[in-house]
Amino acid sequence: MKIIVSKVSGFCSGVRRTLKLVWDALERCSGRVYVDGETVHNRLVMQALEDANVKLFRDSDQRCIVPNDCIVTRAHGIPESRYSQLKGCFKNVTDGTCSHVAGVLQLIKHVSGEARDVVIVGNSEHPEVITLVDAARGGKCFVINSAEQVKSLPHDLTRVLLIAQSTIDGELFADVAKAIGEKYSDAEVKNTICGSSRVRQRAILDLAREGVEAIIVVGGKHSSNTTVLVKVARRTGLPVFHIEVAAELPLNELEKFCSIGVATGASTSEEMVREVVDSLREKCVGKRIPNA
Numbered sequence: 001m002k003i004i005v006s007k008v009s010g011f012c013s014g015v016r017r018t019l020k021l022v023w024d025a026l027e028r029c030s031g032r033v034y035v036d037g038e039t040v041h042n043r044l045v046m047q048a049l050e051d052a053n054v055k056l057f058r059d060s061d062q063r064c065i066v067p068n069d070c071i072v073t074r075a076h077g078i079p080e081s082r083y084s085q086l087k088g089c090f091k092n093v094t095d096g097t098c099s100h101v102a103g104v105l106q107l108i109k110h111v112s113g114e115a116r117d118v119v120i121v122g123n124s125e126h127p128e129v130i131t132l133v134d135a136a137r138g139g140k141c142f143v144i145n146s147a148e149q150v151k152s153l154p155h156d157l158t159r160v161l162l163i164a165q166s167t168i169d170g171e172l173f174a175d176v177a178k179a180i181g182e183k184y185s186d187a188e189v190k191n192t193i194c195g196s197s198r199v200r201q202r203a204i205l206d207l208a209r210e211g212v213e214a215i216i217v218v219g220g221k222h223s224s225n226t227t228v229l230v231k232v233a234r235r236t237g238l239p240v241f242h243i244e245v246a247a248e249l250p251l252n253e254l255e256k257f258c259s260i261g262v263a264t265g266a267s268t269s270e271e272m273v274r275e276v277v278d279s280l281r282e283k284c285v286g287k288r289i290p291n292a
Helices: 012-029 041-049 059-064 082-088 098-113 129-134 146-151 170-183 193-208 225-232 271-283
Strands: 002-005 034-037 054-056 070-073 091-094 116-123 139-143 161-164 213-216 240-243 259-263
Touching: 002 129, 002 271, 012 034, 012 070, 012 082, 012 098, 041 054, 041 139, 041 193, 070 082, 082 091, 082 129, 082 271, 098 129, 098 161, 116 129, 116 170, 129 259, 146 170, 161 170, 193 213, 193 225, 193 259, 213 225, 213 271, 225 240
Parallel strands: 002 259, 034 054, 034 070, 070 091, 116 139, 116 161, 213 240, 213 259
Antiparallel strands: none
16 A cells, blocks of 8 residues: 655644644743634644643633633634624733734725625635624625525625635635626636645645545544545545544555545644554555555
8 A cells, every 4th residue: 555645734834823822822821821712623633722721712701811811812813893802801812813814804904995895705604704704894795605606696796806715625716706707897806715725725636646546634524624625635536535533544445445645634733644644554564555
């Protein structure tokens, strides 16, 4: 068996930065350390934070907060009203918003100030998209997740700006952009899918081109970027296995393949990747497995 790990794996820079802010807070904060919602969409990462005594902040905790407590906001960003609420509870609030998301937020605020209308391609229930919609206050804002939904948008939108949730499928965005261009002649299209997501999606296709017979995607089942990678992998026509931990590997089924590709979501650590590769090696004792 040959194991090929995707050219890009482990945490993306945005996730790495946010988690570092949390660990730094544990060292410097003399009180309790809170996070506002899931810092990243990976249950093992969140479990590690909980084990380190990081607490998930709930509104009911407000009465218990003392001056030396601190909180770090999630990588996906939070609406301004939520940030103001946290500032009212904590003297020490650290903004953990991914720098890429923060840049898109500034873009939306700018165009909204010009009374332009914004269309976001993404999941309307995702925390990042909720934050982006909150930032669009000067004009209309719509969230869609297919080219077909462009038909339902009003015809009288003003100087449309089309953007993307940072982790969506690049092929989906291209399809929507084409449909938007056909409907609104003055539309501006900005592909705001982050660099990490684009590279990881291309890396999945590279695995297929390298001749792997199956693809394992490691990452949270409720992680947007990871589920997109699963979708991209399935478009190759190869068998795809989405797992969160090595223990979920269907090893008996995987034994029949001579080559396997391993890809990871942006909130999956290098340690988790190593555990998956080690489990594959251990199961395939006696078979030639080169270094992954």
